[in-house]
Amino acid sequence: MSIVQDPIRQLSLVCDALRPASVEAVQFAAHANTLEKQRSMVANQHFWQGQPNLWKQLLTARAALRMAEDHKPFFETFGYACNPDCNLTDQDADANWYALEFASLKEECRLARSQVLKLQEELRASDLAELRAALGLLAEREGAVSYTLALLRVAGKAQRLTGRLLGRLQKMLRLGGRATESRDHNE
Secondary structure, eight states: OOTTTOHHHHHHHHHHHHSOOOHHHHHHHHHHTOHHHHHTTOSSOTTOOOOTTTHHHHSOHHHHHHHHHHTHHHHHHHTOOOOOOTTOOHHHHHHHHHHHHHHHHHHHHHHHHHHHHHHHHHHHHHHHHHHHHHHHHHHHHHHHHHHHHHHHHHHHHHHHHHHHHHHHHHHHHHHHHHHHHHHHHHO
16 A cells, blocks of 8 residues: 555654654644645646556556666665556557647636636735725715805805805995094084
8 A cells, every 4th residue: 555545554663663643743743734725835746646556557668667776776766666558559658648738727727717817816805895995985075065156155155154154244335434524514
């Protein structure tokens, strides 16, 4: 059984061999390092498929054996076996690779579309909030403008009224001055 198929059990075996570890620590480590979480932390596709023996569908026997020979010390140290599919042709390997890449690309497109839709929704919500705020400011300004216009109308009426009162006062003063002159004459 591989670490991909049963990470908690395999990590527990490693921890037991190194030093005692609590079940909680092993569970935390396994859940904190899932393939999905690892993928989100890198820009490349280093954590691509996570399928045991996938290489047997992608590498011909010739390519796999050459790779095993080039890395023989590591294969021996880690106990890796190189038992490729001898019936896999170059065309089949390429077809398998393209199928995986197509599925991966399709998933990336789906995720990108979902991110775009989410951003559009956030933008709409943001635009709506900004529009509401702008309308509120506009209403406040419109209220202030209406109030100012009302004050100006009142001030205009007051100015006209004041003008009329001044005109009457001047007229009264002129008439009062004539009345005083005629009294002075009569005496």
